[in-house]
Amino acid sequence: xxxxxxxxxxxxxxxxxxxxxxxxxxxxxxxxxxxxxxxxxxxxxxxxxxxxxxxxxxxxxxxxxxxxxxxxxxxxxxxxxxxxxxxxxxxxxxxxxxxxxxxxxxxxxxxxxxxxxxxxxxxxxxxxxxxxxxxxxxxxxxxxxxxxxxxxxxxxxxxxxxxxxxxxxxxxxxxxxxxxxxxxxxxxxxxxxxxxxxxxxxxxxxxxxxxxxxxxxxxxxxxxxxxxxxxxxxxxxxxxxxxxxxxxxxxxxxxxxxxxxxxxxxxxxxxx
Amino acid sequence: xxxxxxxxxxxxxxxxxxxxxxxxxxxxxxxxxxxxxxxxxxxxxxxxxxxxxxxxxxxxxxxxxxxxxxxxxxxxxxxxxxxxxxxxxxxxxxxxxxxxxxxxxxxxxxxxxxxxxxxxxxxxxxxxxxxxxxxxxxxxxxxxxxxxxxxxxxxxxxxxxxxxxxxxxxxxxxxxxxxxxxxxxxxxxxxxxxxxxxxxxxxxxxxxxxxxxxxxxxxxxxxxxxxxxxxxxxxxxxxxxxxxxxxxxxxxxxxxxxxxxxxxxxxxxxxx
Numbered sequence: 001x002x003x004x005x006x007x008x009x010x011x012x013x014x015x016x017x018x019x020x021x022x023x024x025x026x027x028x029x030x031x032x033x034x035x036x037x038x039x040x041x042x043x044x045x046x047x048x049x050x051x052x053x054x055x056x057x058x059x060x061x062x063x064x065x066x067x068x069x070x071x072x073x074x075x076x077x078x079x080x081x082x083x084x085x086x087x088x089x090x091x092x093x094x095x096x097x098x099x100x101x102x103x104x105x106x107x108x109x110x111x112x113x114x115x116x117x118x119x120x121x122x123x124x125x126x127x128x129x130x131x132x133x134x135x136x137x138x139x140x141x142x143x144x145x146x147x148x149x150x151x152x153x154x155x156x157x158x159x160x161x162x163x164x165x166x167x168x169x170x171x172x173x174x175x176x177x178x179x180x181x182x183x184x185x186x187x188x189x190x191x192x193x194x195x196x197x198x199x200x201x202x203x204x205x206x207x208x209x210x211x212x213x214x215x216x217x218x219x220x221x222x223x224x225x226x227x228x229x230x231x232x233x234x235x236x237x238x239x240x241x242x243x244x245x246x247x248x249x250x251x252x253x254x255x256x257x258x259x260x261x262x263x264x265x266x267x268x269x270x271x272x
Numbered sequence: 273x274x275x276x277x278x279x280x281x282x283x284x285x286x287x288x289x290x291x292x293x294x295x296x297x298x299x300x301x302x303x304x305x306x307x308x309x310x311x312x313x314x315x316x317x318x319x320x321x322x323x324x325x326x327x328x329x330x331x332x333x334x335x336x337x338x339x340x341x342x343x344x345x346x347x348x349x350x351x352x353x354x355x356x357x358x359x360x361x362x363x364x365x366x367x368x369x370x371x372x373x374x375x376x377x378x379x380x381x382x383x384x385x386x387x388x389x390x391x392x393x394x395x396x397x398x399x400x401x402x403x404x405x406x407x408x409x410x411x412x413x414x415x416x417x418x419x420x421x422x423x424x425x426x427x428x429x430x431x432x433x434x435x436x437x438x439x440x441x442x443x444x445x446x447x448x449x450x451x452x453x454x455x456x457x458x459x460x461x462x463x464x465x466x467x468x469x470x471x472x473x474x475x476x477x478x479x480x481x482x483x484x485x486x487x488x489x490x491x492x493x494x495x496x497x498x499x500x501x502x503x504x505x506x507x508x509x510x511x512x513x514x515x516x517x518x519x520x521x522x523x524x525x526x527x528x529x530x531x532x533x534x535x536x537x538x539x540x541x542x543x544x
Contacts (some may be wrong), residue, residue: 066343069343095368095369098367099420101297105333113338122396124394125423125424126424126426126427126428147397149400149401150400158432158433159433160430160431
């Protein structure tokens with residue numbers, strides 16, 4: 001099934017715009033998991049099993065696995081989510097960006113090796129750096145547009161062209177009107193800038209937006225949802241990672257994560 | 273030793289501005305290697321051993337390893353180069369770009385796991401996405417500036433500010449004058465745009481430039497060297513991958529690669 005259809009199905013079935021980011025940091029794991037050889041897989045799989053009916057997507061961040069030679073655990077985790085929770089798409093947060101044959105290798109990594117349903121991609125190298133991803137017709141390609149960090153403004157907030165458009169607006173325009181010929185694209189827009197989420201929504205119509213930055217990064221849920229929702233009250237994948245993953249420190253960490261995920265989903269739903 | 277010092281040492285010792293890109297595609301390997309379990313490592317190590325006295329750096333492209341679950345072979349390859357060819361820096365071409373704790377994980381991946389001497393990084397997320405890399409004081413951080421592909425112009429050639437500066441020029445300025453506080457930075461500028469190499473050189477002084485795009489991608493050696501060299505006749509890492517790696521198709525592939533690497537190094541040196 002196409003990523004966009006999976007996403008629409010999960011929005012509806014789970015009545016949720018919440019995406020749970022899987023950024024596993026073993027230093028923060030509960031004590032009973034810390035010395036297990038497959039601790040990363042077990043931690044993430046327990047979180048996924050405890051929250052799968054509350055989310056529209058899961059988003060594992062590949063750097064946390066790669067830093068610890070845990071690629072095999074990432075493969076196992078995505079396979080586990082697909083098997084146990086069909087219909088919940090998995091976004092591989094990798095922020096890749098390269099061209100030609102190299103981009104093809106990255107697409108093999110994300111879509112064939114890891115079997116991700118969508119991937120995050122950096123737009124700096126332009127349209128032909130995106131095409132090898134779009135060649136996988138069922139997969140989603142989520143391009144960085146406006147990121148939630150302070151330095152995001154260094155390039156993304158530069159005025160371009162006649163000086164009335166910021167670079168992130170140009171990226172939104174290009175993706176929505178030019179690059180997204182196959183309906184596979186989405187954008188990353190940080191929750192720390194609700195005015196800019198609204199501007200992107202204005203430019204891109206109903207294109208899905210992945211919104212990191214609520215919770216630990218300080219973004220406001222009400223402002224994010226009001227700025228970013230479509231007229232149908234969907235269109236968003238609002239990501240929370242640390243606030244959910246590390247809600248509990250003991251053997252009941254997954255139940256604690258579920259509690260925060262439920263509260264976050266419901267807080268989001270109040271403003272849809 | 274610092275990356276920049278290693279690079280300066282290799283420029284001088286090997287009288288070379290040539291960087292050999294290690295983009296191993298098993299479909300193009302000689303028949304005698306194809307079915308070996310460690311074919312990727314063996315192919316790249318033989319190329320490295322045959323050319324190490326002719327280069328200023330090696331640049332493995334991580335996607336070619338990750339697409340084939342060959343991270344262990346990439347680790348072994350970089351360890352092999354460090355052991356057999358001390359003084360020749362290894363640039364991990366990964367084009368990573370993320371923030372905060374995620375960027376820290378990517379830095380662990382590149383610098384601790386793989387022991388790379390430098391890494392390529394995407395600047396789209398701004399200065400704070402670069403800082404976790406700079407925390408490794410001996411390592412090089414090579415930021416994408418002007419890429420050699422057609423779509424490179426989509427963002428990089430946009431006029432910014434008062435309309436007289438292209439985005440790639442702004443990146444060059446920011447890196448040279450603001451982000452490079454520790455002397456660890458370099459830039460990627462494609463060989464397909466010699467006028468823009470010259471413009472970047474004008475902006476950044478003696479900052480090292482990694483220049484992909486000669487050979488298979490059509491960039492001109494004479495124009496590249498004249499546009500990009502410093503007054504000392506160095507300052508460049510001119511990358512060639514396919515033209516060297518796949519110069520021969522038989523058991524003598526490494527000797528064929530050496531022949532092309534030698535010709536390329538000498539062609540570069542004619543214009544220094």
